[in-house]
Amino acid sequence: MTASYPYLFSPFTLRGVTLPNRAVMAPMSTELGGRDGEVTPDMIAFYRERALGGMGLIIVEYTCVDPDTGRAHEYQLTLESRRNLDGHRRLVRAVHEAGTKVFMQIQHSGQYANRAVLPGGMPVGPSDIFSKKDPTRLTCRGLTSAEVARLAASFGETARLAVEAGYDGVELHGAHGYLLTQFLSPLTNKRDDEWGGDFERRMAFPLAVIRAVREGLGDRPLVYRISVDEFSAGGLTIEDMEIISPRLVEAGADALHCSAGRGVGDAFEKVIEPMSTPEGWRIPYAARIRKATGVPVITVGQIRWPETAEAAIANDQADLVALGRPMLADPFWANKAKAGRRDLIRPCTSCNWCISPHEGRHQVGCAENPRTGTELDSPLSPDIGAGRRAVVVGAGPGGAAAALLLGQSGFETHLFEERGFTGGGIIASATPPGKDKLFWYSDYLASRLKESDVAIHMGKRAELSDILALSPDVAIIAAGTRRIDLPIEGVDHPKVMDAYDLLMGEREVGVGEGGHVVVYGGGETGCETAEFCAEHGIRVTLVSRSPADKLARSADFVYRGGLLRRLHANPLVTILDNSHVRSVSDEGVLIEINGSDGSETQLLAADRLLLAQGRQPSNALVDELEKAGIAVSMAGDSKKVGRIGDAVHMAYRSVLALKAQFAPVQPAGC
Numbered sequence: 001m002t003a004s005y006p007y008l009f010s011p012f013t014l015r016g017v018t019l020p021n022r023a024v025m026a027p028m029s030t031e032l033g034g035r036d037g038e039v040t041p042d043m044i045a046f047y048r049e050r051a052l053g054g055m056g057l058i059i060v061e062y063t064c065v066d067p068d069t070g071r072a073h074e075y076q077l078t079l080e081s082r083r084n085l086d087g088h089r090r091l092v093r094a095v096h097e098a099g100t101k102v103f104m105q106i107q108h109s110g111q112y113a114n115r116a117v118l119p120g121g122m123p124v125g126p127s128d129i130f131s132k133k134d135p136t137r138l139t140c141r142g143l144t145s146a147e148v149a150r151l152a153a154s155f156g157e158t159a160r161l162a163v164e165a166g167y168d169g170v171e172l173h174g175a176h177g178y179l180l181t182q183f184l185s186p187l188t189n190k191r192d193d194e195w196g197g198d199f200e201r202r203m204a205f206p207l208a209v210i211r212a213v214r215e216g217l218g219d220r221p222l223v224y225r226i227s228v229d230e231f232s233a234g235g236l237t238i239e240d241m242e243i244i245s246p247r248l249v250e251a252g253a254d255a256l257h258c259s260a261g262r263g264v265g266d267a268f269e270k271v272i273e274p275m276s277t278p279e280g281w282r283i284p285y286a287a288r289i290r291k292a293t294g295v296p297v298i299t300v301g302q303i304r305w306p307e308t309a310e311a312a313i314a315n316d317q318a319d320l321v322a323l324g325r326p327m328l329a330d331p332f333w334a335n336k337a338k339a340g341r342r343d344l345i346r347p348c349t350s351c352n353w354c355i356s357p358h359e360g361r362h363q364v365g366c367a368e369n370p371r372t373g374t375e376l377d378s379p380l381s382p383d384i385g386a387g388r389r390a391v392v393v394g395a396g397p398g399g400a401a402a403a404l405l406l407g408q409s410g411f412e413t414h415l416f417e418e419r420g421f422t423g424g425g426i427i428a429s430a431t432p433p434g435k436d437k438l439f440w441y442s443d444y445l446a447s448r449l450k451e452s453d454v455a456i457h458m459g460k461r462a463e464l465s466d467i468l469a470l471s472p473d474v475a476i477i478a479a480g481t482r483r484i485d486l487p488i489e490g491v492d493h494p495k496v497m498d499a500y501d502l503l504m505g506e507r508e509v510g511v512g513e514g515g516h517v518v519v520y521g522g523g524e525t526g527c528e529t530a531e532f533c534a535e536h537g538i539r540v541t542l543v544s545r546s547p548a549d550k551l552a553r554s555a556d557f558v559y560r561g562g563l564l565r566r567l568h569a570n571p572l573v574t575i576l577d578n579s580h581v582r583s584v585s586d587e588g589v590l591i592e593i594n595g596s597d598g599s600e601t602q603l604l605a606a607d608r609l610l611l612a613q614g615r616q617p618s619n620a621l622v623d624e625l626e627k628a629g630i631a632v633s634m635a636g637d638s639k640k641v642g643r644i645g646d647a648v649h650m651a652y653r654s655v656l657a658l659k660a661q662f663a664p665v666q667p668a669g670c
Helices: 041-052 082-097 145-165 179-184 204-217 238-251 265-271 283-293 306-314 325-329 333-338 397-408 425-430 438-451 464-470 499-503 524-535 557-569 622-627 644-662
Strands: 012-014 017-019 023-025 057-064 101-107 138-142 169-174 222-227 255-259 297-300 320-323 389-393 412-417 455-458 474-477 481-483 496-498 516-520 539-543 573-576 579-585 588-595 598-604 608-611 615-617 631-634
Touching: 023 333, 041 057, 041 082, 082 101, 082 145, 101 145, 145 169, 145 204, 169 179, 169 204, 179 204, 204 222, 204 238, 222 238, 238 255, 238 283, 255 283, 265 557, 283 297, 283 306, 306 320, 320 325, 325 333, 389 397, 389 464, 397 412, 397 438, 397 474, 397 644, 412 464, 425 438, 425 499, 425 644, 464 622, 474 622, 474 644, 496 499, 499 524, 499 608, 516 524, 524 539, 524 557, 524 573, 539 579, 557 573, 622 631, 631 644
Parallel strands: 023 057, 023 320, 057 101, 101 169, 169 222, 222 255, 255 297, 297 320, 389 412, 389 474, 412 455, 474 631, 496 608, 516 539, 516 608, 539 573
Antiparallel strands: 012 017, 481 615, 579 588, 588 598
């Protein structure tokens, strides 16, 4: 055992395979695979970096046992035959050489397979499923009895090939509503034959798969991943899983990996949680499965800090702790925790930038760690900026990231921040209810800046003369945003306040409990401002120019769903959509409400009008710096208003671009 987190960093043996510690990298789709399901160099680099980071076990992302019927997307791994075996061998070798054990997760998507990548274009599952919009259109074909048996054998064949590739063990993906769960759950198994109809027959396919995989594995470990509760009406509950799990163990599972939820509907929030979800919320469920089965369990989900993992093991609630999204934020989480440097861990805030769509990018990514998914990029060399000077304006996420990256690249770096604190837009994003985890990232950046060689000019507005006096070689402008001027009569009235200033903590709302405010703007900031005020007992009228179904439309989709449900259910919040604020005066706020029968006006006797009607980039210094001959680029909201991850990635690309400008040329050696 080590002095820091002794339980977490003690070895653990599972069916003869000894793991150096109890920290497990959970399987996550990276979309780094090839279109033929092969392991790519990018994927090997991704997993190797996490292995070098000190994890005891890495479970490689879901690998489909039958690509003709079960692939989830075009970049999903497959290993149904020897055609992709060599890539898996290289992946295993790289992880082993980095000192980590590695399992493969094997899977079939069933009814959730991506029809666009299936040769026949039709997903298969336990039962026929028809479109809700068109009851005559088949969207999933029920498997024949013979096909079910063949699929069970396919799982066994993939397990055998995994052994040939050198994997230390296999995990069966029986969670999140994929094929194994579809047979097990009464929600999806509507058969009346040997593969479904009652509890025993719904168990038949998972048990057959376990037996086939056990035969293919020989004496290597078999982990079965379960959803401890589907959190769907009519679906499997924790009480059901306390009965089912011992049967999985009897059939040959050595350990159970305790996840939760289904990948559809509101239950998706239990698979990939919003940041408002309490840390470690699934651990008690894992403890119940551990007690019901008597075998080792892996707990997973919203575990962000080593003390949470340590307590789960020390309190006999779990034997191993799996980290998913934290491995995207910081591949070296384990090494830092083991060294007692929790403060160095780049924190996962569950912002879900990693699962959000991004133009021009399909592979995995992380808001805070721009290297995630691009591990083959050559590291930033300290030689790039040697003898050169850089200036960064703004210490929000983009500016702070840029300053740290420039310092890492050898530049003498000066960071100007008008406010007396770092964080910028992170503070406004972290202030609304349920988003306090974002303060973790703000604190992390402040700590890294304090320990760096960056010269910080805090509480200092960067003037052109200040920058020119430093004679910088490069400048990065990350000065954030400014309010958009709105055509509202009386907009300068004392009742009017910028919602951004409120969330930044720069002004108090000045309205007590029972008061009334109008929030103008139905974007993410407006919706969050409404919830923030309501939490303080203030009545809120949220005015949006867009329809109600477009509220907070740019927000992360997991977070957005919960935010809108809370707003609509909050008795202190009234939503006026398709509406405009026309004027503000001592008498109140005049609203124009547009309906199908025309428009009408309504005067609201509000104590305050909070403007959240959008912001625009603040980039006033760019033209002047360019005229002065300084290489200048923009990052974050100064370039394009977006999310925290957008700002950090812009900063990273800006610094990477300097490699092309300053790095020495290295001719090919051939």
